[in-house]
Ligand SMILES: Nc1ncnc2c1ncn2[C@@H]1O[C@H](COP(=O)(O)OP(=O)(O)O)[C@@H](O)[C@H]1O
């Protein structure tokens with residue numbers, strides 16, 4: 229079973245405003261509310277690609293109720309710990325450019341934290357745990373590291389996609405796979421990472437630090453996969469950018485959907501790139517049809 233964990237879910241509130249002007253009254257032309265947060269997006273992509281997963285994390289309030297009901301409609305099993313406050317709302321404003329305003333997480337108590345950790349104790353070597361997204365301010369930035377340590381005896385594989393100090397702590401726990409984007413990779417090493425050469429250099433350093441598999445996404449410039457024997461490049465799929473929110477989560481979901489069936493890293497990386505592109509070219513997260521359409525157009529090469 230794949231378990232995704234979203235410590236800080238969100239309703240992603242997408243709004244389209246023509247010629248947005250800060251400091252003025254702007255009228256919304258079209259809007260859409262989606263269940264969001266990185267792990268939840270990974271679960272939705274897995275579902276679109278025919279794989280089952282369970283959603284762990286913290287959820288609360290009327291916003292949390294909306295997310296749970298949307299997940300259930302899609303047949304995805306929510307297994308969250310309930311918190312007292314409202315799950316946040318993240319505003320994704322589309323005008324001439326894309327602006328994101330991400331909300332604040334509700335408080336998490338020690339008891340609620342312990343309840344999440346207790347759920348991890350059922351994991352076995354057949355399971356994959358995906359730890360994705362930001363850490364609520366009331367939790368320590370070491371929480372993902374502690375979660376990885378908690379499951380380490382079980383043999384479950386851990387995939388991590390987070391940023392900032394939480395990512396720095398995650399690296400210390402050496403998960404099975406990490407997926408920073410090139411900016412997050414640069415932030416980790418305190419350098420600018422812009423080119424594929426930069427990504428090779430600094431991605432390899434993560435492998436040297438003990439992480440078996442590293443995928444570095446580069447938005448519209450493609451992605452790089454690195455392990456101790458192999459470095460691969462996946463060029464970006466060709467298409468018209470519609471929405472980049474969730475492209476990274478789709479890459480993780482696409483990768484895992486193939487990995488769990490074939491254990492073939494090259495094929496999984498290619499599927500991840502197709503899923504990332506398919507989301508970038510869609511209003512919602514990628515559909516299976518769009519991923520299958522793009523898959524044959526992506527040629528992964530050794531670099
Ligand atoms: N404009 C785009 N055109 C084609 N593929 C894209 C585009 N944006 C994202 N992707 C695909 O999705 C992957 C993840 O996107 P990225 O924006 O790097 O992730 P994140 O959301 O984590 O920053 C990219 O590596 C690429 O394969």
Ligand SMILES: O=P(O)(O)OC[C@H]1O[C@](O)(COP(=O)(O)O)[C@@H](O)[C@@H]1O
Pocket residue numbers: 236238240263264265266267269318330360361362363472473474475476477478
């Ligand atoms: O947990 P964070 O880092 O604040 O990110 C949450 C946001 O990221 C998203 O999961 C999208 O992430 P990506 O674009 O990186 O795939 C949104 O659904 C959500 O609003």
